[in-house]
Amino acid sequence: MLRNYLKIAFRNLMRRKLFSLINILGLSVGIAFSLLIGVYIIQEKQVNADLKNPDQQFIVKSDWKVKEMGLDITTVAPLPKAMKEEYPHLVSNYYRFNPVTNVVSAGDKHFKENIAIGDTTLVSMYGFPLLHGNTEQAFRDNNSAVITESMAIKLFGKTDVLNERISIAATTGEQQDYLVSAVMKDISKNSVTGLFGETYSVFVPTIGNRYYPGGDPAVSWQSIYEIGLLELRPGVTPASMEKPFEQVLAKYADETTRANLTVKLAPVRDYYLKDNNNAVNRVIVTLSLVALFIISMAVINFININIGTSTYRLKEIGLRKVFGGARSQLVMQYLTEAMVLTLISGFLSVIFYEALRPFFSQVLQTSLLPCWQFSWVQIGFFVLLLLAVGLLAGIYPALVLSAVRISKAVKGKMDDSRGGMILRKSLLVVQFSLAILVFICGLTISSQVSYIFNKDLGYNKEQVLIVTAFPKQWDSTGVGRMMAVREGLKQVPSVKAASLTFEIPDRKPPNAASLQGEGMDQPVLIPALNVDENFGKTLGLNLSAGTFFNDKGAHIPGQVVINESAAKAFGWTAETAIGKTLKLPPSNVLTVKGVVKDFNYSSFNEEIGPLAFFHIEDALSYRFFAIKVVGDDMTAAINSVKSKWKELLPNAPFDYFFMDDKFASLYASELRLKKATSLATVLNLFIVFMGVFGIISFTIARRNREIAVRKVLGADIKSILLLFIKEYAWLILLANVIAWPLAYWFAHQWLQQYVYRVQQNLTPFFVAGLSVFGIAVVLIGLLSMKPATSNPVRNLRAE
Amino acid sequence: MLDLKGIYKWVNAGNNRTFLLKDINLTINEGEFVSIMGPSGSGKSTLLNIIGMLDDFNEGEYYFLHESVHKLKEKQRSDLYKRYIGFVFQAYHLIDELTVYENIETPLIYQGVKSAERKALVADILDRFQIVGKKDLFPTQLSGGQQQLVGIARALIGKPKLLLADEPTGNLNSAQGEVIMQLFNELNKEGVTIIQVTHSEKNAAYGSRIINLLDGMVQK
Ligand SMILES: Nc1ncnc2c1ncn2[C@@H]1O[C@H](COP(=O)(O)OP(=O)(O)O)[C@@H](O)[C@H]1O
Numbered sequence A: 001m002l003r004n005y006l007k008i009a010f011r012n013l014m015r016r017k018l019f020s021l022i023n024i025l026g027l028s029v030g031i032a033f034s035l036l037i038g039v040y041i042i043q044e045k046q047v048n049a050d051l052k053n054p055d056q057q058f059i060v061k062s063d064w065k066v067k068e069m070g071l072d073i074t075t076v077a078p079l080p081k082a083m084k085e086e087y088p089h090l091v092s093n094y095y096r097f098n099p100v101t102n103v104v105s106a107g108d109k110h111f112k113e114n115i116a117i118g119d120t121t122l123v124s125m126y127g128f129p130l131l132h133g134n135t136e137q138a139f140r141d142n143n144s145a146v147i148t149e150s151m152a153i154k155l156f157g158k159t160d161v162l163n164e165r166i167s168i169a170a171t172t173g174e175q176q177d178y179l180v181s182a183v184m185k186d187i188s189k190n191s192v193t194g195l196f197g198e199t200y201s202v203f204v205p206t207i208g209n210r211y212y213p214g215g216d217p218a219v220s221w222q223s224i225y226e227i228g229l230l231e232l233r234p235g236v237t238p239a240s241m242e243k244p245f246e247q248v249l250a251k252y253a254d255e256t257t258r259a260n261l262t263v264k265l266a267p268v269r270d271y272y273l274k275d276n277n278n279a280v281n282r283v284i285v286t287l288s289l290v291a292l293f294i295i296s297m298a299v300i301n302f303i304n305i306n307i308g309t310s311t312y313r314l315k316e317i318g319l320r321k322v323f324g325g326a327r328s329q330l331v332m333q334y335l336t337e338a339m340v341l342t343l344i345s346g347f348l349s350v351i352f353y354e355a356l357r358p359f360f361s362q363v364l365q366t367s368l369l370p371c372w373q374f375s376w377v378q379i380g381f382f383v384l385l386l387l388a389v390g391l392l393a394g395i396y397p398a399l400v401l402s403a404v405r406i407s408k409a410v411k412g413k414m415d416d417s418r419g420g421m422i423l424r425k426s427l428l429v430v431q432f433s434l435a436i437l438v439f440i441c442g443l444t445i446s447s448q449v450s451y452i453f454n455k456d457l458g459y460n461k462e463q464v465l466i467v468t469a470f471p472k473q474w475d476s477t478g479v480g481r482m483m484a485v486r487e488g489l490k491q492v493p494s495v496k497a498a499s500l501t502f503e504i505p506d507r508k509p510p511n512a513a514s515l516q517g518e519g520m521d522q523p524v525l526i527p528a529l530n531v532d533e534n535f536g537k538t539l540g541l542n543l544s545a546g547t548f549f550n551d552k553g554a555h556i557p558g559q560v561v562i563n564e565s566a567a568k569a570f571g572w573t574a575e576t577a578i579g580k581t582l583k584l585p586p587s588n589v590l591t592v593k594g595v596v597k598d599f600n601y602s603s604f605n606e607e608i609g610p611l612a613f614f615h616i617e618d619a620l621s622y623r624f625f626a627i628k629v630v631g632d633d634m635t636a637a638i639n640s641v642k643s644k645w646k647e648l649l650p651n652a653p654f655d656y657f658f659m660d661d662k663f664a665s666l667y668a669s670e671l672r673l674k675k676a677t678s679l680a681t682v683l684n685l686f687i688v689f690m691g692v693f694g695i696i697s698f699t700i701a702r703r704n705r706e707i708a709v710r711k712v713l714g715a716d717i718k719s720i721l722l723l724f725i726k727e728y729a730w731l732i733l734l735a736n737v738i739a740w741p742l743a744y745w746f747a748h749q750w751l752q753q754y755v756y757r758v759q760q761n762l763t764p765f766f767v768a769g770l771s772v773f774g775i776a777v778v779l780i781g782l783l784s785m786k787p788a789t790s791n792p793v794r795n796l797r798a799e
Numbered sequence B: 001m002l003d004l005k006g007i008y009k010w011v012n013a014g015n016n017r018t019f020l021l022k023d024i025n026l027t028i029n030e031g032e033f034v035s036i037m038g039p040s041g042s043g044k045s046t047l048l049n050i051i052g053m054l055d056d057f058n059e060g061e062y063y064f065l066h067e068s069v070h071k072l073k074e075k076q077r078s079d080l081y082k083r084y085i086g087f088v089f090q091a092y093h094l095i096d097e098l099t100v101y102e103n104i105e106t107p108l109i110y111q112g113v114k115s116a117e118r119k120a121l122v123a124d125i126l127d128r129f130q131i132v133g134k135k136d137l138f139p140t141q142l143s144g145g146q147q148q149l150v151g152i153a154r155a156l157i158g159k160p161k162l163l164l165a166d167e168p169t170g171n172l173n174s175a176q177g178e179v180i181m182q183l184f185n186e187l188n189k190e191g192v193t194i195i196q197v198t199h200s201e202k203n204a205a206y207g208s209r210i211i212n213l214l215d216g217m218v219q220k
């Protein structure tokens, strides 16, 4: 029986090649897109699943009463360790690290790397696989380092590097040497070694560490910038840890910390998905919706075309019934046809998947699994998807067509041709609505993205080169040497300005200072950044009043520059602020030297707030040189800066990026979303119009006689085109009426996350609505041109 | 009214040229009622379509109301037949999706007649053909004879000077056919020139002249 079904199914597919082609193309594009998104989602959900005991791993986060008091992702350094010692029945393990970036060297090789100065529990707690070394005791002693596979290759050209010597530059201006005691296999994305989206490649013990002048950074209850992770005993919930945390803080922490800090535990398992305001989850939801839209489009096409062309088959159905075919057999026949078609599309979609994989991997910034590496679970999902699509597409036509009464069927007339028409048109309206909806949302995303990239930021990100300032010797000698390097760099002809700084405008400065303005009775916490007097000039900040520190002569200690918001927070105007004093505990008094206009120092999701600039020669810490270069030939400019750098600092790597690239990277997810929605818009339109193409071609084929009669009665080409266009114009109009409010709502929701955002206007709505209408008109025009211009006599004779 | 001079029509099938019409010379005056007869396949419909300007010919000259049809462009020709010619078909060719009223109204829409005037004209003709009661029905709800009446009403709504009818009674029984022929007779008396194709001697007798076709040629 099945063989018979299959035989007939293939014959029917072959006989109606155009419609089979439309169905297969639409379905395979839809399935391929779903497959790409599906694999992406599975991979993203899999992040952190490979860690040992993933459901017992937690990140210790901080909820400060005043946001500026600390970071939410870091904790009080000794806290995790104390928790394990005081509550061994609740906490089974802890790992802490202090994240730094500095030069790692082996012999004459120097690289800028992310280094985790942390506990030696790293490997045993998370079960990271080792290529070399002892899993039980990955760190032999406090002079041991664990490095990743690719780090080993980078430094030594091989992975078997146990007992090789590496040295790490410290902020004291010294080097600390370590012997490699274990090499970790390169690990997939996870929230332990890749917590901020950065990858850590070198791990050294915190005990005995000399990176900071004070030694081990994890012992002081005052230091609050340590990453802390805990492994809880099975069955222990984060809620049950609240009291223990309070008790430990009460026992060890100082008054301010106790009063302002609430400790939170965030599961590592889904941290990646939920981090950053649910960023990954949001992408997943958006893409799933888009995939769902696209596949529904393809399924609707299938249903529409099948019912629309069924008149060709009514005779066959009638005859089958006359000769005793049961209804269930007819249903099976139709379902088989739908399944065969879906399977062919599924096969094609795998080819599309492979063809589109590189592009999607790039857009989604991940590497999607090639299809030959799919797990059984993934293959299972894929097969389920195909079955579901086949069933969805096939069941309705199967039921409708098999229910047609014999007498009508034999005559080739549908029972309720008007009912069928309404269904077909409603489905078309659904399709058009979805296409327009995605189109409008895509346009809104594009306009927000271009707003982000074109808004006046209050500083100039163009042609600013950021070079990591090595060595990081954070004392007056170190700063003095860097200032000399800065002067050297300024001598390069293409360098217009250069500045030594701790911050660049890519985040809200994590350190806040408690400043009390002249005449105020309360201090306020204001994010502070350490920069030199050239910072304003290099980044093109606009001064409202005063000068940017002492920009014409030697450094004068005790000066501060603030932004307009800060002036306002102290109750001053830009002009009155100049010369006022700010008290900074314990006993510093700073004089306001300048006020700059507010600028976007962090992403558009965050409102511009008060900001204070401290001079680097007072604060004694730095990370970057910002270098403003001029001229059209950037490559030449970089090369001349680089050769000067090599001359000034022969042992420091020249590690640089551009400020505008850094800025763009803040909006990676927006750019990703923009690409994804543009692609979805194109795919949607492609599928919808393929469906419309199919439907119009068979309606026109059926209405050939009518067109001929109308021509004989005096209709010209224009009025015949209008006849068809009018039919679809109504549907498109209706689709716009449905899609516009939805699109407005979606776009509104999405835009809410930005403090600085575009106002929605009617342009995207009209662009989307009119383009869809325009394409429809062109398509209808092309298709109905033939019958509209051909000789009516022929079509009348064919009757 | 119209003049055909040396009309030839052929089709090329492979290397063979098949003649559908050969050297047709024909003059038809205003007010005539002409019947074209001949065996099936002799080219009657082809000739009628050429006269109605629905089909081209390959050679010869055709004058209609002193216009040289063979020199006119498509658009001008269609303007010409829209204004002066009405068609009646054996298979009625009503538009199934439109009501009786809408079917009859269609040619007026294409002639650009204003809505109020259309209403009046259609009402008149419905009245005259006594089909007012059927105006909201769809063609499939009518008998063959009624459908042909609607077909003729539609052909006449634009007040044509020439009515072309290709086997108008071919699908009807003789009583229904009789009604149609009576109607043609009346119309002719009112001044409409009529050319009909028919197989029936009896129907042909209603006309004033008979033209016999055989193998695409007029028999003398
Ligand atoms: N476009 C055409 N191509 C080929 N043959 C045609 C075409 N039009 C008509 N014929 C043929 O020409 C002949 C005359 O057709 P027609 O005028 O319809 O005959 P009648 O109306 O007298 O029965 C027929 O044999 C028909 O098959």
Ligand SMILES: [Mg+2]
Pocket (backbone or CB within 6 Å): B044, B045, B046
């Ligand atoms: Mg004929």
